[in-house]
Amino acid sequence: MDSKTELSGKTVLLMAIATGIIVANLNYIQPIEGLIAASFHVSKASVGVVAMLTQLGYAFGLLLIVPLGDIFNRYHLIQAMLGFSIIALFLAFWAPSITIFGMASLLVGITSVAPQIIIPYAAYLAPSLHQGKVLGNVLSGLLTGILLSRSVSGLLGSVLSWQYVYLVAAVICGILLLILHRFLPRDPRGHQSMNYRKVLASLPKLLAQEKHLQGSAINGFCLFGVSNVLWSTLAFYLAHQYHYGSGVAGLLGLLGITGVLFASIIGRMVDVYSPRMTIGLGILFSTIAFVVFAFLGHVFVGLIIGIILLDLGTQFGQVSNQAIVQSLSLEASSRNNSIFMFSYFLGGALGTFFATFAWSHFGWVGVCSVAAIFLVLALGGHLLLREPQKLQRDMQ
Template sequence: MKSKSLNQSTVLLMAISAAIVVANINYIQPIEAEIAQQFNLANAVVGAVAMITQLGYAFGLLLIVPMGDIVNRRTLIMRLLILAIISALLAYLAPNIWIYAIASLLIGITSVAPQVIIPYAGFLAPTGQRGRVLGNVLSGLLVGVLLSRTVSGVLASYLPWQTVYLIAAVMIGLLWLVLWRKLPRDPRPTPTVSYRTMIKTVPKLVKQYPVLRASAVNGFVLFGVSNIFWATLVFYLQHQYGWGSREAGLLALLGVTGVLAAPLIGRLADIFKPRTIIGLGLVLSTIAYVVFGLWATHIWGLVLGIIILDLGTQFGQVANQARIQSIDPKASSRFNSVFMFGYFLGGAMGSFFGNLLWGLAGWTGVCGLAVVVLVCGFYAHFVHYPHVLKRQATSLNQ
């Protein structure tokens, strides 16, 4: 039976909302070189600012997203959008790197609305369609990541890079007006649990559910290796091909493969064990870096590697969301908070250490770092997690 409050147009609106808001945290990646040039900074310094954005997002996930379990989610989403507009305007007006760094931190913290929308969609979706609905909304999230890099890179090649943030503020403002009229009302009664009490339950949930810990680690790995690539791509293009932000942004369009695949991945997660789909994500990401390491000097190697890498990231994202949203609907926002905290903490570390390794060892260092992280991911997924489940089953049977 289809949810009366979650028809096809509502799912599409949620997907578009996720795309527009999440784009804020990725605008910086293709324009790092322009920012470094304007403020006369080393690339590693701008890489640290990109990390600050991701860290802000991670801590917003940890401290704000869980509120979705105790407050009206529609109201929370609308308020977050207003704060996101203010943060984008501050980045647009920033006169120096310090103000821009503060704006970047605030952009990260205030751009977590999609992570309230995702569990909200999972809550409203009929049980047998949860994977498909989440796959569609997550497609919007990936579109936002994809187009943010493209829009940012192309605009910065023709206009001052700050213009990107002005356009972002206008788009979120228009989105706010649409959501005010169209976003479904939260059907839950308002819980009486306090914020402090609710936050205290988060570590208990992490301890209680091995699947939640496994998803957070997997998200850390897959988004970490994705950001290792995207944070350093513009520098590699300058070094290898003499290209800049425009070409980096255009290459990001190749991620449309992952967008198109997301609904299919969601259906697969409804049919097969999500853990199997996640394993495929690790394999695909590894293959991508083999391609980057061997053939990135050829443009076809970059193209092929980007397609495979985005598919690997999306396999992990959709399948992990499907399995954590099936644990307990009453705590869906907290589960999403823990998972996405690990996810964007990995992204922040990937941005920072990717830039660091680029400065120390070039493209070889970048690819080597990603392979090391992926080896850790394989161990966690195929060795450590099954061992934890086996130990847990043994203790329950005793």
Template sequence: MRKEIVVKNESKSLNSSTVLLMAVSAAIVVANINYIQPIEADIASQFHLANAVVGAVAMITQLGYAFGLLLIVPMGDIMNRRTLIMRLLILAIISALLAFLAPNIWVYAAASLLIGITSVAPQVIIPYAGFLAPDGQRGQVLGNVLSGLLVGVLLSRTVSGVLASVLPWQAVYLIAAILIGLLWLVLWKKLPQDPVAVRKTTYRALIKTVPQLVKRYPVLRASAVNGFVIFGASNIFWATLVFYLKHQYGWGSREAGLLALLGVTGVLAAPLIGRLADRFRPRTIIGWGLVLSTVAYGVFALFGTHLAGLIIGIVILDLGTQFGQVANQTRVQSIDPKASSRFNSVFMFGYFMGGAMGSFFGNLLWGFAGWAGVCGLGVVLLVIGFYAHFVHYPRVVRVANK
């Protein structure tokens, strides 16, 4: 007989200060998995490696995150989510310190894998915020928390690039460990207690339900595929930017990090996108995200040799990524609150598998075909996304108004 999750207390409370705290937490923790992107050239130089090898290490980080999503995040449906978040933060601190102390590429690669696995706390926080959000405001709340996630991605590249230009690149990970330690102290006092009192199931039984959920909900499969495409296209660009800047302008990690600040447009747009997802069909907004990302690659291909073209393309690409992520999260979190962590796990697994493949193959194409190969790869991936969204999953609506 299958054991079911039992919810004894479904009271919900979420004020603006708690949403802000969750957004800040997501920003600080998710930054860990993106620190490597602007400093890939520095790592390759110190360890005497080819660019493609460092790209593979970046892929390991993304893969670690993806498998952490698949195996750890679902635990939020059977255990106290506050406790799970706090434990993950402790492990994230240890992983960052290992990267800081790494004497060679093998230890650094192992640390990168652990960083990916242990940095999934935001993906426990996101469904937790969605669960606590009042009905009719879920998209707005998720948009605010996801804007924090984007700030983490944005500032991680900037902080990493700038710090590596004045300090050894390892210092980035020491600072990361300190920041997460401070965050742990704040969350210990301020993070709300989990209102769900009882979850009668085992971890093994819970994991077995994940494939069943994927099979049962076409909208979940559609979101996972879309996340794969959207984030994959984003990482193809960001994983190769530092090499392109060095080739085109003789620039390095500092400039790559500063260009990442252009993603502030996506941060500012996230709450608005969340409100749009509450008012309109998220599927429509996801289509806009695909269009924007494709336009961005058109700009990169045609005008990327000019700094102005590169800047415009970055702004459009980050907007497209954010449109896709917020809208996908909104429809996924609207399926069934009792399985919100598992839904988020499946969606974000697809999302970061796309990111991992984008990082690896982006670096690979850069080595073989340069900037034209990078842009071509991004366009091909997005064409696949259009096919999946408009042809393969044209009518996957299983929840009201989604």
């Protein structure tokens, strides 16, 4: 069977929708952190730690589970992980204490890794010359899920008990599981004769061998860290500065539609021009965003402009880095993606942790200072490791 014939436009759309629905699980907590703190009678910093656990769980799920995509049939693996994610969401809905909710959040993070199995699967099925475009379309779904999750969570939290956010998510994921079982393409590779321990042991070697994987890992760490610096503290800042609730925090998430609309265009720019250029643009947009936050964040229009620029910068980095990583090797595509996304969400977890700590002790100035550190690291990696000017597609 020719694997390339599997990837129709409808299949790409299904993969994009699936990545968006599943990755949304990681971000529901952000606009409702204040509601959770009030519900469990704990500090906002404590809820910030729980939000970090979700990102950290996802990072370790990426490191330990996503490499299985190079061993097992991805059609079955994607569905199995989605099933476990549904169980974790029900646990978060039921959680009677902050401790159990923290455990549930960690499990939500660990089990919601199916998007990072879908992405290399899409790259594997796509014709080589159109991988950037396909990845851009699939990653549009990913970003849509992120921004809509914030909006849905914030709005639901403003009219219902925040726990129902996780119940609704579990039901939606259950419907998605049935659809994927029916329409997701079967994996033409079948089962691979590879040892799991050897696969994990190969991760440091792959990182050491691939300079461009190192560059993408550092860049992803920094740019997603910067993104989470904002989104983990925005609800607190809106309440403090403007006296707005979770509903407004959720609605501001819709501003990320700019990044969604540009994802496919960014993918084509990577194919036609240079991933080095597009990653540079990602750093530039993210930097301008926090300059705006620092000096104009007290003006609501300034906050809106900064969010648009930040989401655009995040998307430039995400699409460009994914295209670089998926161009390295078809045989090791899941492992390369695992390394990159582990670093990506480790940066997100640390961005969440340090930003909520900085907010508690230094306010908005501290939050912007944390972002500045991440951006300096991103620029250093960009200048030292130098992304490729053109992608060399692995034609295996």
